[in-house]
Amino acid sequence: MTWPIIALLAASTVVTSFISGILGMAGGMILMGVLLAVLPLPAAMMMHGITQLASNAWRAFMLRDAIDWRVMRGYAAGGAAAMALFALIQVVASKPVALIMLGLMPFVGLALPERLHLNVERRGHSTASGVLCTGLSLVAGVSGPVLDVFFIHSKMGRHAVVATKAFTQCLTHLMKIIYFGVVIATTSAAEVSAWAAAMMVVLAFVGTQLSKRVLERIDDRKFRLWTRVTVTGIGCVYLVSGAVLLAK
Secondary structure, X not given: OOHHHHHHHHHHHHXXXXXXXXXXXXXXXXXXXXXXXXXXXXXXXXXXXXXXXXXXXXXHHHOHHHOOHHHHHHXXXXXXXXXXXXXXXXXXXXXXHHHHHHHHHHHHHHHOOHHHOOOOOOOOHHHHHHHHHHHHHHHHOOOHHHHHHHHHOOOOOHHHHHHHHHHHHHHHHHHHHHHHHHHHHHOXXXXXXXXXXXXXXXXXXXXXXXXXXXXXHOOHHHHHHHXXXXXXXHHHHHHHHHHHHHHO
């Protein structure tokens, strides 16, 4: 790795961990874009998984008293089912299709009538989010925008939202690390730099810690407004990215 790339990864890790620490989202997608620009796909997926696992684990620990364990149980069950299904059928969608699906999900979720809204507090919805988000993470590398759709209409406060989402993402990124670790170990894919991964883990802790003060200062109304704006913005980015890849 050259020094400019190292500096880019360091700055990206701090900034994206800071963003995710405030909104519980968005940072992972931005970091994935940076990693894919400078690293081979398997290495980028591994680095992303390691860094985001560290960032989310620290965020979940800081806000551990606010975690909704009922939602977590459902998400874990759904994630395990998705992992088992992927291991059994080994179906992988093309990247453009996965990106377009991710881009459409926020708009579909927000457009649904009240009785059909996706909401992790409703019976079965947390399990469905586990299945869908884990599957998309193994296909496209990230699933944050889809997970956010399940939380937008919940009545949970901002601390509970950020804490619970952080814990769900810990599980998802752990499964991604295992999956792509096997890919790297069994193919000629580029290896992951241990020292670079360690650097990004430390900086993920720094960015997450810095975000806590900002999270304390905003109220739930502003938190939900910023979340909605960010969700739709991310959806647009995914749609454009998928369309560009399809056009090539």
